[in-house]
Amino acid sequence: MALVNSKITLDELQGLASFWTEGGDAISVYYKAPEPSELAHREEPLFAKEQIKQKLGALKGSSQPDRADVQRIVETISDLKGNGGRAKVIFACKSKGIWREFDAPGDFGCRIDMGSNFTLAPLIAQQQGRRRYCVALADRNRARLLLLEAREIAEHSQILDEDDKEKIRTTGTSKSAHLERKKEEQTRKHFSFLAEHLLHFHEHKDYDSLLVGCREEMWPAIEAELHPELKRILVGHFNCDPGMAAREEIQKKAQALVDGKDREDEQRLMERTMSGFASNALGAVGIHEVIDALEKGEVRTLLWTSKPDGQQHSASLCENCGHLEAQELKACTLCGAKMRLYQNAEEALLRHALGRSIEVREMHYTKLPMPDRIAAWLRFRAEMSTPQALAS
Ligand SMILES: [Zn+2]
Incomplete structure (x- = not known):
């Protein structure tokens, strides 16, 4: 039976990245299984499955050895019912005896490729860009912590809900100014205690970024207790009732903030790169410029927009030195x-970047310029330090 993993190690990725078959029968599938509830009244996920089957059918004729793979892929995706919200990612090559199947969290859309290499760009970008978000829900006397990662959310812990709650409840019965002040002080201490915990968890690398869910009127008091470092990693806050909110509601609101932040980050990266390119500074645009920058070790972040079949630009990579x-x-x-000739240039560029501490980013919201939709944000420009560049 096939072993299905959700986490792909760097070793595995590098193994898949170096894979090459002259037969051109390496198949890569990214498939988002529809939720069982969607199957009943939505046609789009079914359409995606049909599309994959059709494409596989077209591939069938082109190469003999892949027939068994095609059959197995069709069976695998036909059996999926929701798949726990995870995408099915398959890399298969019958002639070389390879079948790797992953249940990957995140959204990859739906795609299928066949060629000499596996399509790794969506997976590598997703794995590298994956961040862990702590979602802290807080009201006067309670706090819940959840962890959001790759569009999946899990309850992390429940803290601070015993002693404080009792104290505050007893003060709630009196209207005197003294007790009101005491109540406010208790609330402040509670938020301060929460903020200390959040800072502690962040310093221990339990999460990367922070979101807060609270009733709107509580936000100023919570914000006031956040350490500057927590404010720096704060994505935003959303309105909810921390005691009542269901996990689905929290996930939806938190994910919307995360998506908004991703969109902004991408926009900023795009502007930096394009203005850097325009002023001959820290931006490279187009495959020739980007290859040049990669080989000079200038690239900080490699950027690409995924292109539909027929619009892809190819690139070659030396199997020995990475040229x-x-x-x-x-x-x-x-x-x-x-x-080795890669039909998708970003696949070649990525393999060059792997293990070279270069960030990679697939642009989802903004489109890089035609024709190849490839760009890079640079750390430096080698020629800028030469006397000639200084003189110009
Ligand atoms: Zn070489």
Whole structure:
């Protein structure tokens, strides 16, 4: 039986990245299974499954050895019912005896490719960009902590709900100014205690970014207790009743804030890169410029927009030294070894970037310029430090 994993190690990724078959029969599938409830009254997920089957049908004729893989893929995705909200990712190559199947959290849409290499760009971008969000729900006497990661949410812990609650409840019966002040002080202490815990968890790398859910009138008092570091990693706050809110409601509101932040970040990255490119500074746009920058070690973040079939730009990568070329080449101009042609340029660029501490980012909200939709934000420009560049 196949082993289905949800976490892919760097070793596995590198193994998949270095895989190559001259037969061109390596199949990559990204498939988001519909929720069982969606099957009843929504047609779109079914359409996605049909699309995959059709595409697999078209592939069937092109290569003999993949027939068994095609059958197994169709069976695998046909059996899926919701898949716990996770995407099914399959890398298969019958002729080389490879079948890797993952249940990956996150949203990859639906795609299928066949060629000499596996399609790893969506997976690598998702894994690298994955952040852990602490969702802290707080009211006067309670706090709940949840962890949101790759669109999945889990209750983390319930803290601070015994002693404080009692004290505050007893003060609630009196109207005297003294007790009101005492109540406010108790609430402040409670939020301060919560903020200390949040800082502690963040310092221990339990999460990367923070979201707060509370009743709107409580927000100023909570915000006032947040340490500057917590304010720095704060994505935002949303309105909810911490005691009553169901997990689905929390997830929906928190995810909307996270998506908004992602969109903003992407926009900013795009503007930085484009203005850097326009002023011949820290931006590279287009495959030739980006390859040049990668080989000079200038790239901080590699950016691409996924392109539909037929609009892809290819690139070659040397299997020995990692040298890149924007066109098809038989032998590496640097070391003479064999060059591999990747139909999707970003697949070649990514393999060059793997293990070189270069960030990668697939742009989901903004489209990079045509024709190849590839760009990079740079750490520095090598030629800017030469006397010639300084003189210009
Ligand atoms: Zn080479």
